[in-house]
Amino acid sequence: MFDGKLKALTFSYDDGVTQDKRLIELFNKYGLKATFNLNSELLGQPNSLIRDGVKINHTKNKAEDVKYIYEGHEVAAHTLTHPFLPELDESEVIREVEEDRLKLSELVGYEVQGLAYPGGGVNYDDRVASIIKNNTGIKYARTGDWTTSLEPWTDLYKYSGTLYHHVCWDEMLKMGEDFVSLKADSPKVFFIYGHAYEFDIFPERWARLEEFCKMISGRDDIFYGTNLEVLTMQNK
Numbered sequence: 001m002f003d004g005k006l007k008a009l010t011f012s013y014d015d016g017v018t019q020d021k022r023l024i025e026l027f028n029k030y031g032l033k034a035t036f037n038l039n040s041e042l043l044g045q046p047n048s049l050i051r052d053g054v055k056i057n058h059t060k061n062k063a064e065d066v067k068y069i070y071e072g073h074e075v076a077a078h079t080l081t082h083p084f085l086p087e088l089d090e091s092e093v094i095r096e097v098e099e100d101r102l103k104l105s106e107l108v109g110y111e112v113q114g115l116a117y118p119g120g121g122v123n124y125d126d127r128v129a130s131i132i133k134n135n136t137g138i139k140y141a142r143t144g145d146w147t148t149s150l151e152p153w154t155d156l157y158k159y160s161g162t163l164y165h166h167v168c169w170d171e172m173l174k175m176g177e178d179f180v181s182l183k184a185d186s187p188k189v190f191f192i193y194g195h196a197y198e199f200d201i202f203p204e205r206w207a208r209l210e211e212f213c214k215m216i217s218g219r220d221d222i223f224y225g226t227n228l229e230v231l232t233m234q235n236k
Helices: 019-030 063-069 090-108 126-135 169-181 196-200 204-216 227-234
Strands: 007-014 034-038 048-051 054-057 074-077 114-116 140-146 159-161 188-194 222-224
Touching (some): 019 034, 019 063, 019 196, 019 204, 063 090, 090 126, 140 227, 169 204, 196 204
Parallel strands (some): 007 034, 007 188, 007 222, 074 114, 114 140, 140 159
Antiparallel strands (some): 048 054
């Protein structure tokens, strides 16, 4: 149960980019919560990416701004420098994850407990998950996979989101409508993740995202929380 409710909605966004500010303003407007996964050694760095033939801004928020930008939401780890963790030895996996967690904890003023594995696709393996579980302060870790399942997570170090918004945009909108009308008889979690900069690839999606937020928010039978809040309530 999620604060007495059987349905929960949560979001997760990676990289700590400046577009997060616009996304947070939208979430705050509709009372939604998200987790933001940051690379502490990359904070403040300017950058751009080419996605779907479009050049988009990929500049990271400054370290000194992290606390106020993400206030009211959750900050989680994404490693120091965004490496492909399965290629690293054990000590380097621990360093990349735990030092990022500790630096972010200092920035936000509370203990960071979550992680999103960096990179797309298969971005972790059993060895990496075990190293992180047994050698860091991370309590849960999100993969780069998605399942379209609404079932609560079981393995907290290998959990996948319901949908990756950039890849499953139309499906996200349809599943959102279905989730609102769902009469749940057991706990269900709708977990959406991605990167805020991806909305700039197709700018009209900012408006469509607001329509989605308006449609799915303010429901008495849905709990709106960060990843950690949903997990904590799920496992009580």
